[in-house]
Amino acid sequence: MSINKRKNESNSESEEESRELVDVDFEFFGPTEIDYLALKRLLNQLFSTDSATFQVEHLTELILAQPGIGSTVKTDGIDSDPYAILTVLNMNVHKDHPSIKSIIKYLLEKIPQDSPVGSMLANLLSPQALDAPHGHTGLIISERLINMPPQIMPPMYRMLQDELVNAVNQNEPYRFSNYVIISRCFRFDDTEESSTGTSQPAKKQRRKGGVLRPYHAEDECIEKVSLAKADYEYTNKVEREEDSFGVDLAGRVIIFPDSNLARLVSLMDESFPARRA
Numbered sequence: 001m002s003i004n005k006r007k008n009e010s011n012s013e014s015e016e017e018s019r020e021l022v023d024v025d026f027e028f029f030g031p032t033e034i035d036y037l038a039l040k041r042l043l044n045q046l047f048s049t050d051s052a053t054f055q056v057e058h059l060t061e062l063i064l065a066q067p068g069i070g071s072t073v074k075t076d077g078i079d080s081d082p083y084a085i086l087t088v089l090n091m092n093v094h095k096d097h098p099s100i101k102s103i104i105k106y107l108l109e110k111i112p113q114d115s116p117v118g119s120m121l122a123n124l125l126s127p128q129a130l131d132a133p134h135g136h137t138g139l140i141i142s143e144r145l146i147n148m149p150p151q152i153m154p155p156m157y158r159m160l161q162d163e164l165v166n167a168v169n170q171n172e173p174y175r176f177s178n179y180v181i182i183s184r185c186f187r188f189d190d191t192e193e194s195s196t197g198t199s200q201p202a203k204k205q206r207r208k209g210g211v212l213r214p215y216h217a218e219d220e221c222i223e224k225v226s227l228a229k230a231d232y233e234y235t236n237k238v239e240r241e242e243d244s245f246g247v248d249l250a251g252r253v254i255i256f257p258d259s260n261l262a263r264l265v266s267l268m269d270e271s272f273p274a275r276r277a
Contacts, residue, residue, distance in 0.1 A: 026152055028071045028159065029078050031064050031087065038081040039063060046143040048184060048249055049236040053106055059099035063087055063141065069167060069174065071159050073152050084144035086156040092136040093173050107253060110232040117230035120255050124178060138176035150217040151275060154268040161265055176258045181222060184215035185231055185252045212250060221267040225260035229253065
């Protein structure tokens with residue numbers, strides 16, 4: 001797989017932008033103990049300023065405790081740090097695990113129950129539902145470094161789909177009815193949107209709320225197969241100064257049924273085909 005890299009070349013008359021191809025070999029490995037610190041960093045990145053709420057050290061241990069489920073992406077062999085993680089945890093089986101309990105509590109508090117997602121979460125994560133022998137809910141953990149291309153996601157989801165089938169065939173508890181994904185989104189303020197040509201003519205404006213956009217491109221595919229999604233502000237949100245530049249981050253939760261997993265894999269294949277030099 002190749003990544004397009006932009007390189008600026010300037011001279012006394014003008015600046016020209018040229019493109020060069022950089023070949024990067026991505027390798028996929030199951031999560032292992034050597035990945036602990038890097039996975040913890042990815043989880044801290046995923047949960048942003050509220051990461052302390054989720055006891056990410058325990059969540060990392062839980063991810064590492066299920067061999068055969070999930071994958072990481074590396075570029076320098078199995079002993080190198082992973083740049084991406086995709087896996088799923090059974091929220092019913094692990095309902096009493098400290099990190100899963102924290103996530104359940106957080107979601108139920110963050111999302112209003114009178115909203116579509118809030119109503120679904122209240123049903124899926126109620127004590128009765130979590131104790132039920134069937135209709136389990138999978139928590140998908142997906143995060144990658146921002147410079148990793150979305151083209152790594154189709155094979156990761158395809159492998160996860162195969163791993164879940166194999167696990168179910170071996171009577172392991174990975175038969176899910178629905179999946180919950182915690183992700184991130186962002187908004188430009190009015191000034192940033194003006195400067196990118198996506199809003200009003202460029203001029204200094206008072207900062208207001210803009211349109212929330214998915215942080216990772218693959219989330220658009222997930223939203224197409226979802227039952228509902230909701231955005232929420234972080235509890236420990238870092239406020240920017242009125243005249244500062246940048247983007248505001250927020251959390252996003254998406255729910256989709258297991259019956260749409262195959263469609264999601266196909267959508268990702270179509271949206272992010274592997275690029276070859």
